[in-house]
Amino acid sequence: MTATLSASVATKARGSLGGLLGGGFTGFVLRRVLGALVTLFVLSVVIYAVFYVAPGDVAQITCGPRCSPAQVQQVSDQLRLDDPLYTRYLDFLRGIVVGHDYSTGTGVLHCDAPCLGLSYQTDQQVTELILNKVPVTGSLALGAMVLWLILGVGTGVLSAWRRGRATERILTGVTLAGTATPVFVIGLILMILVCGQLQWLPFPQYVPFTDDPQQWAWNLLLPWVSLALIEAAKYARLTRASMLETLAEDHVRTFRAYGVKERSIVGRHALRGALAPVIALSANDFGSMFGGALLTETLFGLPGLGRELVHAVRVVDLPVVVGMVMVTGFFVVLANAVADVLYAVADRRVVLS
Amino acid sequence: MSEALLASETPGTGAATAPAPASGARQFWRRLRTQRAALVAAAVVALLVLVALAAPLLTALEGQDPTSYHPGLVDSARGGVPVGSFGGMSADHWLGVEPQTGRDLFARLVHGARVSLGVAVVATVLQVAIGVAVGLASGLGGRWLDQTLSRATDVMVALPLMVLALALLAVVPSGFPRPVLVALVIGFVGWGGIAKVVRAKTISLKSLDHVAAARLSGWGGVRIARRELLPALAAPVITYAALLVPTNITVEAALSFLGVGVKPPTASWGQMLTSADVWYQAAPQYLLLPAAALFVTVLALTVLGDGVRTALDPRAASRLRIGTGRKREGAA
Numbered sequence: 001m002t003a004t005l006s007a008s009v010a011t012k013a014r015g016s017l018g019g020l021l022g023g024g025f026t027g028f029v030l031r032r033v034l035g036a037l038v039t040l041f042v043l044s045v046v047i048y049a050v051f052y053v054a055p056g057d058v059a060q061i062t063c064g065p066r067c068s069p070a071q072v073q074q075v076s077d078q079l080r081l082d083d084p085l086y087t088r089y090l091d092f093l094r095g096i097v098v099g100h101d102y103s104t105g106t107g108v109l110h111c112d113a114p115c116l117g118l119s120y121q122t123d124q125q126v127t128e129l130i131l132n133k134v135p136v137t138g139s140l141a142l143g144a145m146v147l148w149l150i151l152g153v154g155t156g157v158l159s160a161w162r163r164g165r166a167t168e169r170i171l172t173g174v175t176l177a178g179t180a181t182p183v184f185v186i187g188l189i190l191m192i193l194v195c196g197q198l199q200w201l202p203f204p205q206y207v208p209f210t211d212d213p214q215q216w217a218w219n220l221l222l223p224w225v226s227l228a229l230i231e232a233a234k235y236a237r238l239t240r241a242s243m244l245e246t247l248a249e250d251h252v253r254t255f256r257a258y259g260v261k262e263r264s265i266v267g268r269h270a271l272r273g274a275l276a277p278v279i280a281l282s283a284n285d286f287g288s289m290f291g292g293a294l295l296t297e298t299l300f301g302l303p304g305l306g307r308e309l310v311h312a313v314r315v316v317d318l319p320v321v322v323g324m325v326m327v328t329g330f331f332v333v334l335a336n337a338v339a340d341v342l343y344a345v346a347d348r349r350v351v352l353s
Numbered sequence: 354m355s356e357a358l359l360a361s362e363t364p365g366t367g368a369a370t371a372p373a374p375a376s377g378a379r380q381f382w383r384r385l386r387t388q389r390a391a392l393v394a395a396a397v398v399a400l401l402v403l404v405a406l407a408a409p410l411l412t413a414l415e416g417q418d419p420t421s422y423h424p425g426l427v428d429s430a431r432g433g434v435p436v437g438s439f440g441g442m443s444a445d446h447w448l449g450v451e452p453q454t455g456r457d458l459f460a461r462l463v464h465g466a467r468v469s470l471g472v473a474v475v476a477t478v479l480q481v482a483i484g485v486a487v488g489l490a491s492g493l494g495g496r497w498l499d500q501t502l503s504r505a506t507d508v509m510v511a512l513p514l515m516v517l518a519l520a521l522l523a524v525v526p527s528g529f530p531r532p533v534l535v536a537l538v539i540g541f542v543g544w545g546g547i548a549k550v551v552r553a554k555t556i557s558l559k560s561l562d563h564v565a566a567a568r569l570s571g572w573g574g575v576r577i578a579r580r581e582l583l584p585a586l587a588a589p590v591i592t593y594a595a596l597l598v599p600t601n602i603t604v605e606a607a608l609s610f611l612g613v614g615v616k617p618p619t620a621s622w623g624q625m626l627t628s629a630d631v632w633y634q635a636a637p638q639y640l641l642l643p644a645a646a647l648f649v650t651v652l653a654l655t656v657l658g659d660g661v662r663t664a665l666d667p668r669a670a671s672r673l674r675i676g677t678g679r680k681r682e683g684a685a
Contacts, residue, residue, distance in 0.1 A: 042504040043511065051524055180652035182603050184610050185644045188626065192633045192640070288513040295515075295607055309516065310611050313523040321520045325512065332511045 029341055036337040043329045048089050051322050052081075075120075092117070116323035121315055126323035130305065136206055137304035139216065140223055140296065141289035145282070147228035148235060153278060155232065156239025160274075161266045163244065171236070178233025184295045187226035191300070194222060204300040223300045227293055231285065238277055246273035276343060283339030287332030384664035391660025397653035405466040412460040415447055419464040420618045423455030434635040442638075451625075452632045452639060461620035462642055468621045469650060472536040473601035479540025480601075481547060481594050488551025489582065492559065493574050503552065509545030514604060517542045522613045532621075535614045539604055547593050554589055558582055588665045595658035599651045606647055622647050 059076035060067070067075070075081075080088055094100070095115035102109040102118060111118060116126040159171040195203045201222055207215040246252060247270050255265050294306035301307075305324065312320035385391055404411065412418055426446070427433045433453030442449040448458040491502040509517075521538045529537075558564055564581050572580075606623030608614030615621035622643040629640035 039504060039507050039511065043508045046505060046508045047512075050521070176655065177648075177652065180599070180655055181648055182606055182610075182623075182651075184607065184623075184626065185647060188630055188640065189644070192630060196633065287511075288516070294519065294611065298611055309519060310613070313519055313613055316523050318523065321523050325516060325520045328516050329508065329512050332513070336511070 025344065028344055032337055032340050036333050039333050040330060043333065044093070044326060045089065047322060047325050047329065048092060049085065051318065051325075052085060052088065116326065117319035119312075119317055119320050121317045121320075126319050129308065129320065130323065130327055133303065133305045133308050134290075135208065136302055137289060137293065137297070137306065139206075139209060139220055140227070140293055140302060140304060141286070143217075143220055143224040144227040144231065144293075144296075145286065147224055148231040149282065151228060152232035152235025153239050155236035156243065156274075157266065157271060159236070159240045160243035160247065160270065161263075163247075172240075175233040175236040175240075178230060179237065181230060182295070183227060183230045183293075184299050186229055187223070187296060187299045190222060190226055204302065206302050206304075223293075223296050223302060226299075227296045235278060235281065238281060239274055242274040242277050243270045246270045249273070279339050279343055280336070283335040284332060287335035288328065290328045290331040381664050385660055388660045388663060390656050391663075394653040394656035394660065397649065398657055401466060401650055401653070402470060404463055405470045408463040408467050411463050412457070415445075415457070415459055417446065417457035417460045419456065419460040419620045421456065423450055423457070426450045426455040427453060434632070448642060449636060449638055452628075452636050456618075458639065458642065461625065462622075462646060464620040465622045465625065465643065465646065466650075468532050468615055468619065469602050469605060469647075472532050472539070472605045472615070473598050475533075475536035476539035476543065476601045476605075477594055477597045479537065480544040480597055481590060483540070484544035484547025485551050485583075485586070485590060487544065487548040489555055489578050489586075491548065491552045492555025493578060493582075499552075502548075506545050506548045506552070509542065510549065512542075514539075514543055514600075515607060518604060518608060519611065519613060522608065531615050531619060535605055535608060539601055539608075543597065543601065543604075547590065547597075550589050550593055551586055554586055555582055558585055592658075592662045592665050595661040596655070599654035599658065602647070602651055602654065 059072045059081055063072050063075045080091075091100075095111065095117065097113070099113045100111040100115040100117075102111060109118060109123060111125050112127065114127050116130075118124065119126060119129060155171055155175060159168040159175075162168045162171075191203070194200050202219060204219045204222055207219050209216045243266070247266070252265060252269060255269060256262075260269075290305060293304070294310060296302070297304045297306040298310055309321065309324045311317075312324065385395075426436050427450065428436050435450050435452055435455070437443065446457050446459065448462065450456060451458055451461065487502050487506060491499045491506070494502070518538050521542065522534070525534055525538065558581075564577060567577050567581050605614055605621070606626075609616075609621040609623030610626050612624075612627060615624055617624060625643040626640065629643070633640050
């Protein structure tokens with residue numbers, strides 16, 4: 001799905017800007033960046049519109065059910081809900097570029113340059129709030145990602161290599177079961193077994209890497225494994241499917257006719273062809289992580305972006321919610337663009353096609 | 354006439370072949386029947402649907418209901434652990450009772466099936482409706498309409514479904530019945546993929562003779578879409594929708610697990626798991642039953658979805674199989 005997303009963005013940019021940016025690699029990169037910028041702009045408009053033209057009464061929801069009409073009006077003034085939507089949106093954009101000063105009853109609250117607003121609950125800057133949580137989610141995401149790429153791609157390659165044999169059938173069954181298991185179910189069961197019954201590991205508690213690297217890894221081991229198991233299943237299926245597709249192509253048949261060894265066909269040629277969708281999916285998943293690994297963080301009580309978002313939704317802290325959704329979308333689009341360019345560096349045929 | 358044309362035209366257009374509607378349904382069943390795994394999955398799904406539909410009947414048979422508290426059946430001195438062995442299993446409470454509240458587990462489990470399947474089906478119908486409408490309008494409309502809708506679709510695809518659904522649940526009015534709300538939110542955010550598929554297919558269909566002929570005879574966009582395009586779009590849309598159902602079930606369970614989806618007293622599998630880890634020693638079935646129910650449901654629906662894809666698009670399926678079995682290699 002992501003592959004088509006980036007591909008279609010690229011196609012569209014080429015259609016409208018065709019000769020303007022020229023061909024070749026530079027042109028490809030420029031078109032891709034421009035496409036990403038347009039998507040980002042639309043993204044911010046759509047998100048802003050959806051959340052602030054929501055069917056509910058935003059001021060009432062933000063304030064809570066027990067607010068008096070006067071208090072609701074105060075919230076409405078502070079969020080400037082009576083202003084037309086486009087002025088508020090432009091204001092929001094200005095905040096991102098140059099920062100923002102919010103006047104409260106008693107003084108002025110300053111919000112620094114990439115300003116996404118202030119938390120309605122704590123008056124903390126949303127940008128700061130998000131930045132504080134990045135190390136936690138980053139630790140979780142990076143470790144898990146290394147695991148699931150090794151496990152997932154490895155399994156996929158193995159089952160494509162051993163196609164038609166018992167190994168493939170078993171692996172296909174296991175990965176299918178993996179895709180059918182929600183991460184909070186496998187995590188819950190693992191936590192009960194490993195931390196509760198067997199007491200091999202402590203119940204996870206986030207320890208910053210800078211404090212104690214060993215404790216950091218020890219505590220994150222279970223969340224990494226839980227997240228990686230589920231994601232690996234997805235990657236294994238994808239790798240297997242696209243490898244089988246590559247293996248059916250004419251050039252592979254030619255390799256076979258020339259007597260190239262099966263191991264080399266699978267391990268070198270088919271794998272290279274199958275890597276594009278895997279890279280695209282990794283980029284997308286990496287970007288998505290900025291929305292937090294919602295379920296894993298909540299289950300294991302890790303204070304990352306995901307748990308922050310869940311908390312913000314529960315207490316209806318709209319600026320935090322909107323800010324987090326925007327940042328997530330931003331990183332997904334960014335990661336997709338970077339993946340496309342990187343892939344074009346690795347395989348110049350992408351530029352031509 | 355258009356149907357006959359369609360059947361003869363589509364082979365050149367892409368991966369998904371639209372079977373001619375006259376024999377299509379029969380062919381579909383024939384191809385589905387040959388897949389053993391898909392058949393077993395279909396049986397499991399049918400059973401689950403039956404359980405969901407008959408939930409009130411089943412609980413009446415047991416003599417319980419999903420929302421009544423039974424404080425006498427939990428030991429409040431020990432924090433609400435169910436009284437008796439195996440989490441309070443008895444002739445009255447077939448699968449035991451929920452810790453703390455003493456609500457009947459069997460009743461909550463079968464009523465949870467209603468929520469799970471109901472929410473997923475409504476959400477999928479909504480996703481398909483929006484996705485097909487946006488995709489068709491995008492593919493048939495002028496440049497500006499196409500650009501605008503495509504960008505909106507890109508945004509929907511770029512944002513993780515869970516994040517957006519979760520965030521939206523913060524701003525929707527709370528007066529609505531919760532399951533309906535969750536279904537609407539999932540349906541509203543998950544249509545991007547289908548819109549992309551439909552747009553691409555529409556654009557490739559647009560250049561075909563019978564569609565061009567319809568245009569030249571002055572047919573409007575809506576009529577062309579309904580008479581000439583929708584029959585050809587059915588196969589890819591059904592394939593996609595079949596795989597959306599298990600995804601939607603997982604999303605509902607996840608949202609309810611996070612405490613923002615379906616809320617008690619309404620029973621939902623995801624919500625039942627929220628506090629299950631605290632009780633695993635005293636009442637392991639409180640954790641294992643909803644987890645198993647979720648697993649079996651999603652697995653069955655995924656296998657069925659794969660089967661539907663193979664039945665609707667045998668060429669893609671066989672493409673993946675070419676050269677796979679050693680025996681077939683010679684033939685390929």
